[in-house]
Amino acid sequence: MSFMQIKDLSVHYPIRGGFFNTIVDHVYAVDGVTMEFEKGKTYGLVGESGSGKSTTGKAIIGLEKITSGQIFYEGENVTNQQRKRDSAYNRDIQMIFQDSHSSMNPRKRVLDILAEPIRNFMKLSDQEERKRIKELLAIVGMSEDVLLKYPHEFSGGQKQRLGIARAVACNPKMIIADEPVSALDLSVQAQVLNFMKDIQNEYGLTYLFISHDLGVVKHMCDHISIMYKGRFVETGTRHDIYKNPQHIYTNRLLSAIPNIEPETRNERKIIRQKVEENYQQEQHKYYDEHGKVYPLNSISDTHMVAMSGGM
């Protein structure tokens, strides 16, 4: 049973212009997105830059004002300003950012960075707080002598782990991870991904994993949604998306992933060019006259594709 539902979420930015700086049009950054989250699963959100995947994540956590749509958390409507600052929702949904460096205050020590969510949401004595912080460091595999260091003294992978430690400080139910490994080297990326899986298994966390890297998403996610221009073009289980992609856009994305088999690269290039040609020719079948993606239709229990009715 899902503990959180998102219904028809939209985020539109006004474009101002004209004589009195009136609103002339909108940017449809997120345009009618519906999702459900179950405990202990990982949901992937994939798309190219500008597709609205980060905005979706930010809107869910409340960093972006929602234009329309609702978010239900354990049966309660928690959309926008309808919740208190220290509500359960704010505590239970946390976020990991892509650039861990700029998400930490450079003038705070690790001690204070990790203490911040604890001070906000849990009423602990000084000793208990200290104990909790040490626990957190143990969870992310760092020694206690980092407590008095500043963020700039750490490497990228370490900073990302501190970011994760901060996110799990108040035992959240769900973590929104916005490109958590995009800035990291391959071996460090593997470290962080393994580690995210470990704490998921241990604490039954739900992840919303936002990424443009289809290889990483395939490794991490149970359920994947592909986004284009603020709308979902296809959602399904990992198997549905990778083994049986239906939408032409999904196909195009999948064919563009570099593969590490140099033997077959020429064949792949030919396939890629065919898919691209196909994409240019058959666009009208998959997008309406305004270039918008059609609403989602179910083609199996788990698999939904955005296609016009006639297809």
Place this chain on the structure above:
Amino acid sequence: MNTANDLLTIRNLTTSFRIKDTYHAAVDDVSLSLNKNEVLAIVGESGCGKSTLATTVVGLHNEVNTKVSGDIFYNNQNLAKLNEQQFNNLRGNDIGFIFQDPLSALNPLMRISEQIEEGLIYHTKFTKQQRSERVLELLNHVGIANPKRVARQFPHQLSGGMRQRVMIAIALSCKPAILIADEPTTALDVTIQAQILDLLKTLQTETEAGIILITHDLGVVAEMADRVVVMYAGEVVEEAPVKELFNNPKHPYTRSLLNSIPQTHSENERLEVIQGMVPSLINLPREGCRFSGRIPWIDASSHETKPQLHEIAPGHFVRCTCWKHFHFEGEEGGGTV
């Protein structure tokens, strides 16, 4: 000097940066060669010296804080010994350079046409008319649909993929014999990345240029390269033709890297992690096998005291002898000898 097939030969190149009062080698005794009509990929994690190597070739380091030793032969010149004036004749004309971030590499105040023309003004005797024709031709060539309009635009008006195409057009403007591409697609989306890589490949076959492709993405390497050089901590640890490298990797570092790609794993399996971190320039162990610190379960006696590159198959070089005894942690010992 260059042998018949070589376009660029690098011998014992060392580039050291001054930190406080000592010099630390970021590129340490690297030798390699680039052939005509070849894509040579240089792979490694951040801090391994791959970009430093490329910028040394085109002389982008200031002499006050950098020491360069060794030789870089191109066309019977030694690039390591050139002065700024001589380099200026070379850059853009013989060697084109594509940077990772096109937005910061392009001048925000110049129109696209002016930026592409710059190299032509400097290196060719084209008239104004010929230059503007060449600009449109180049833009057309790199797959820009509306060259006339784009030529009049400024960099901020273009998308990331378009900017990277403009960068490529600039690099190609004087038909260089060597093209150095430093992470050309890292900032781009996968679909655009595929287009840019295909474009580079097509242009390369047409012009028969040699490309040095610097990247950390092994997927890109497998799609593009003919030959691969793997760098770790300033040294070349393995060099092999691309198929050989992916099918038969030998050096522990290469094997560990390949093993940490999510793609090579079945779903939900744990990724292999390389223990420890890349040592910083100052703390780099300069003696013995530099990778030994990250594979502590391998017996110290399997490393060479002064690791050398050994040719173990035609064209396949591996540094140190530890690969013979390497196994992943937790696996049973003994590699294939």
